[in-house]
Amino acid sequence: MGEGGLMTRRRAVELMTAVTEGGRLMAEVTGGLLAELSPAERARAQRLATEALRWAQRSDRVLGPYLRNRPEDPILNILRLAVFELFEAGEAPHGVVNDAVSLAKGPKSGLVNAVLRNVLRAHLDWTALPVPSVPKWLRKRLVAAWGKEAVAAMEAVFAAQTPLDLTVKEDAEGWAKRLDGELLPTGSVRLAKAGQVSALEGFDGGAWWVQDAAAAIPARVLDPQPGERVLDLCAAPGGKTMQMAGAGATVTALDISPARMERLAENLARTGLSAECVTADVFEWSPPAPFDAILLDAPCSATGTLRRHPDLGYAKSDEGIAGLVALQDRMIDRALGWLKPGGRLVYCTCSLLPEEGEERAAAMASRHPDLVFVTPDASGLDPAWRIPLGLRIRPDHWAGRGGIDGFFVTMVQKPA
Numbered sequence: 001m002g003e004g005g006l007m008t009r010r011r012a013v014e015l016m017t018a019v020t021e022g023g024r025l026m027a028e029v030t031g032g033l034l035a036e037l038s039p040a041e042r043a044r045a046q047r048l049a050t051e052a053l054r055w056a057q058r059s060d061r062v063l064g065p066y067l068r069n070r071p072e073d074p075i076l077n078i079l080r081l082a083v084f085e086l087f088e089a090g091e092a093p094h095g096v097v098n099d100a101v102s103l104a105k106g107p108k109s110g111l112v113n114a115v116l117r118n119v120l121r122a123h124l125d126w127t128a129l130p131v132p133s134v135p136k137w138l139r140k141r142l143v144a145a146w147g148k149e150a151v152a153a154m155e156a157v158f159a160a161q162t163p164l165d166l167t168v169k170e171d172a173e174g175w176a177k178r179l180d181g182e183l184l185p186t187g188s189v190r191l192a193k194a195g196q197v198s199a200l201e202g203f204d205g206g207a208w209w210v211q212d213a214a215a216a217i218p219a220r221v222l223d224p225q226p227g228e229r230v231l232d233l234c235a236a237p238g239g240k241t242m243q244m245a246g247a248g249a250t251v252t253a254l255d256i257s258p259a260r261m262e263r264l265a266e267n268l269a270r271t272g273l274s275a276e277c278v279t280a281d282v283f284e285w286s287p288p289a290p291f292d293a294i295l296l297d298a299p300c301s302a303t304g305t306l307r308r309h310p311d312l313g314y315a316k317s318d319e320g321i322a323g324l325v326a327l328q329d330r331m332i333d334r335a336l337g338w339l340k341p342g343g344r345l346v347y348c349t350c351s352l353l354p355e356e357g358e359e360r361a362a363a364m365a366s367r368h369p370d371l372v373f374v375t376p377d378a379s380g381l382d383p384a385w386r387i388p389l390g391l392r393i394r395p396d397h398w399a400g401r402g403g404i405d406g407f408f409v410t411m412v413q414k415p416a
C-alpha cells in the first residue's frame, strides 16, 4: 500500500482541512494533529498533505465533472488526496479508494466511492493537464514584478518534486557522497527526494541541518569571521544561527517566539553549536554593546517558499503585506542602530515580492544615505541572481537543478 495507511491518510486529510477550511498554516497544526504518530508516520502524513495540496488545482479539474456541488472541505480533501495518490503518486487503486471511502464514513461514502470509480474509468491523461498556478492574488503581483514567462517557469518549478537541501557543518563534499546527494555550487548538499529526515545518516550526530540552498546564502554573504560579535535577528528556528556559530562567530540569536526559540535551542544542541539565545521582541530589547555584524531575516510573506509550503497559497492573502513592509523598515532601522562603525548588516527575506526586498533596500538607502551597499561575494553565487542592490534569487533560476526558494539578500556597511 505504498505510503498510505488509513491513519496516515486520515491525518493528512485533517491537515489539509485545517489549511483549506481553517486558514491555518500546516506548520502551526502539525504538532497537535500528528502528536501520536511515529516519526515515520508523521513524515508520511505531512508529505501526503503537502503534495495533495500542491496538486489540488489539478485534482479539482479532474473531479469537477463528477461533482454537482462543491462538497464540504473534509470530503473534497479526501477526494483530492485520493486523486493525487492515484495519478501523481501511482498508488494502487484498490487501497486508495477503499481508504477514501472509509475516511468519508456515513452518507458521503457513497459519493466518494462513485466519484473515484468514475474518475478511474475515465482513463484521463493526468500529465497533460495544466500545471497548477499560484493563487490569484500572488500571481498578479508576481506577473507585475517578473513577467508572465518567469511566473510560468516558477509554477513549473513549484509543481516539480522538491529536493531536500542540507547545510553541512564540515566536509560538504564527503556528506554529499555519503548521502548520495549533489554538492551545489554554493556549498549546500542537495538530495533528490525528501524522506524522513531524522532517519538519514548524520542527523542524530548533528552533522547537518535542513536549509534550502537559498536560505543558506545570507549568512555566507555576511561571512562572519571567527571571534566577531554577530547578532542573528529574527533567528528561529536557527538555520542561519548555526551557520554563523559554525563559522566561529560569537552569535546572539534573538526571536520573539518562545516555541520557535525552543526549536532553535534543540537545533543547537543536536549540532553541538552554541549561541546566546534571547527570546524577546526586537522593539523591546537592546543589546549591551554594538555588534560587528547583524543578519536580519525579517518576517515576510514567505512567498519564496511556496514550493515547499503549498499551504501558504490557501492561508495567505495580500492583506498583511503592507503591515509586513512597515515592520521590515522599522526592524532595519533598529538593527542599524546596533552596529559598530564599519559594521555590516545583511537584510534578507524569503519573499518573491519586490516590496519586501528591492524596495526595502532602496528605501533604506534613501533613509540612510551614508550606508555603503557591498557587492555580495560568496562562492558559487549565480550571475543571474545579481542585481544592483544585492541578490534576487528566484525559483526558476535553478529550474534545471530542481529549483531554489525565492530570496532577496542585500548587505550594507556603516561608515567607519
Ligand SMILES: C[S@@+](CC[C@H](N)C(=O)[O-])C[C@H]1O[C@@H](n2cnc3c(N)ncnc32)[C@H](O)[C@@H]1O
Pocket (backbone or CB within 6 Å): 215, 233, 234, 235, 236, 237, 238, 239, 240, 241, 254, 255, 256, 257, 260, 280, 281, 282, 283, 297, 298, 299, 300
Ligand atoms: C523568516 S523567520 C526567521 C528564520 C530564521 N532566521 C532561520 O533562518 O531559521 C522570521 C522570524 O521573525 C520572528 N519575529 C517576528 N516578529 C518579531 C519581533 N518583533 N521580534 C523578534 N522576532 C520576531 C518570528 O518569530 C520568526 O521566527
